[in-house]
Amino acid sequence: xxxxxxxxxxxxxxxxxxxxxxxxxxxxxxxxxxxxxxxxxxxxxxxxxxxxxxxxxxxxxxxxxxxxxxxxxxxxxxxxxxxxxxxxxxxxxxxxxxxxxxxxxxxxxxxxxxxxxxxxxxxxxxxxxxxxxxxxxxxxxxxxxxxxxxxxxxxxxxxxxxxxxxxxxxxxxxxxxxxxxxxxxxxxxxxxxxxxxxxxxxxxxxxxxxxxxxxxxxxxxxxxxxxxxxxxxxxxxxxxxxxxx
Amino acid sequence: xxxxxxxxxxxxxxxxxxxxxxxxxxxxxxxxxxxxxxxxxxxxxxxxxxxxxxxxxxxxxxxxxxxxxxxxxxxxxxxxxxxxxxxxxxxxxxxxxxxxxxxxxxxxxxxxxxxxxxxxxxxxxxxxxxxxxxxxxxxxxxxxxxxxxxxxxxxxxxxxxxxxxxxxxxxxxxxxxxxxxxxxxxxxxxxxxxxxxxxxxxxxxxxxxxxxxxxxxxxxxxxxxxxxxxxxxxx
Numbered sequence: 001x002x003x004x005x006x007x008x009x010x011x012x013x014x015x016x017x018x019x020x021x022x023x024x025x026x027x028x029x030x031x032x033x034x035x036x037x038x039x040x041x042x043x044x045x046x047x048x049x050x051x052x053x054x055x056x057x058x059x060x061x062x063x064x065x066x067x068x069x070x071x072x073x074x075x076x077x078x079x080x081x082x083x084x085x086x087x088x089x090x091x092x093x094x095x096x097x098x099x100x101x102x103x104x105x106x107x108x109x110x111x112x113x114x115x116x117x118x119x120x121x122x123x124x125x126x127x128x129x130x131x132x133x134x135x136x137x138x139x140x141x142x143x144x145x146x147x148x149x150x151x152x153x154x155x156x157x158x159x160x161x162x163x164x165x166x167x168x169x170x171x172x173x174x175x176x177x178x179x180x181x182x183x184x185x186x187x188x189x190x191x192x193x194x195x196x197x198x199x200x201x202x203x204x205x206x207x208x209x210x211x212x213x214x215x216x217x218x219x220x221x222x223x224x225x226x227x228x229x230x231x232x233x234x235x236x237x238x239x240x241x242x243x244x245x
Numbered sequence: 246x247x248x249x250x251x252x253x254x255x256x257x258x259x260x261x262x263x264x265x266x267x268x269x270x271x272x273x274x275x276x277x278x279x280x281x282x283x284x285x286x287x288x289x290x291x292x293x294x295x296x297x298x299x300x301x302x303x304x305x306x307x308x309x310x311x312x313x314x315x316x317x318x319x320x321x322x323x324x325x326x327x328x329x330x331x332x333x334x335x336x337x338x339x340x341x342x343x344x345x346x347x348x349x350x351x352x353x354x355x356x357x358x359x360x361x362x363x364x365x366x367x368x369x370x371x372x373x374x375x376x377x378x379x380x381x382x383x384x385x386x387x388x389x390x391x392x393x394x395x396x397x398x399x400x401x402x403x404x405x406x407x408x409x410x411x412x413x414x415x416x417x418x419x420x421x422x423x424x425x426x427x428x429x430x431x432x433x434x435x436x437x438x439x440x441x442x443x444x445x446x447x448x449x450x451x452x453x454x455x456x457x458x459x460x461x462x463x464x465x466x467x468x469x470x471x472x473x474x475x476x477x478x479x480x
Contacts, residue, residue, distance in 0.1 A: 011345075012342040020333055081328075243299045243313065
């Protein structure tokens with residue numbers, strides 16, 4: 001691994017996002033708009049459901065958006081020949097993966113900053129715990145989404161196929177993460193499944209942060225999310241081959 | 246210089262069927278043209294030399310090292326058949342990125358852009374350029390870091406004749422500076438521009454010599470006729 005090369009990859013990915021206004025808007029503005037939409041939906045409801053669902057949204061957006069963007073961008077790298085060219089150069093597989101992870105981590109940090117500012121500052125979301133820790137969870141989520149997106153891009157031949165991994169990999173995690181039904185009240189089999197899905201821990205961490213000031217559980221959740229992200233990056237590395245058929 | 250830059254022994258590549266089956270070839274310095282119809286295995290041979298092709302058997306050595314080994318990665322400039330540059334970046338941004346990956350100086354970027362005559366489009370986004378301009382941007386990346394071996398897979402396809410001539414002059418200038426240049430083409434009229442020719446068909450090397458010697462040996466006036474008479478003689 002060479003830091004110069006890793007940072008070259010990150011810089012290049014960020015320049016690409018900067019150039020593509022639609023993607024930049026999807027990454028930064030869309031989460032704020034959707035959170036606002038949810039706040040509006042619940043505005044006249046009883047029992048302040050926005051405060052109940054808001055944290056889960058803050059965990060889900062970086063994950064979903066980064067999954068989508070990374071799976072399509074890395075698929076483009078594979079099919080356009082740029083990946084083959086890079087791997088024929090002195091580019092380590094880790095340089096490539098971490099370069100992407102750092103770039104999307106930076107984007108996620110900005111995304112989290114905007115989403116939290118809007119949720120807390122404008123919409124009155126109540127956060128008891130540390131806002132910094134909340135940002136860290138969002139970044140870990142984004143890196144996890146990127147890593148999984150990178151991994152699945154190896155199994156898609158076209159961008160159309162890559163997008164289809166969203167319902168396959170992401171939707172079940174959204175359904176089982178505790179947003180709709182508290183995880184401990186799920187049927188036992190589904191609870192067990194939800195226990196091995198990374199998004200459950202991300203949502204858990206966010207929920208802890210909004211409800212209380214103790215950080216022990218949050219760090220455990222964060223560690224689990226980070227472990228999943230590292231595992232997915234490892235799987236992603238295994239799909240990067242210098243020699244292809 | 247008579248050093249063997251590339252030595253291929255018994256190279257076998259199987260993709261559903263054998264694409265290359267025990268191929269032996271030795272390639273020296275200067276500008277070598279790899280000519281043959283599409284689908285004959287040119288790209289597969291070039292990819293094996295660069296070390297990005299999964300091979301079923303055989304031995305490929307480049308500049309004395311096993312193909313694809315780490316020390317070779319900064320000594321080979323490679324242009325794939327697709328234009329492998331980023332469409333959403335400018336020419337300069339693309340070059341600067343690859344230059345940072347290779348760890349070469351910033352002034353090489355402008356030099357490479359000038360060498361492929363894209364100076365007037367340096368700040369243009371690659372996706373908006375014509376096909377020929379994009380493939381030149383891709384070629385410029387391969388020139389970064391003054392590689393000892395350039396492997397170019399059909400770099401002149403679809404370019405206008407003036408530009409093609411300029412690029413062939415560039416290849417010769419690079420060869421004069423000591424780089425070995427291996428260029429593939431399916432257009433036989435480019436053969437005359439090479440120092441050495443490899444004629445390839447169905448995964449086999451049919452002939453290897455200077456253009457003049459190949460024509461003389463086959464008693465033909467141009468390389469295309471020589472190719473035909475070699476194929477017919479073998480049949």
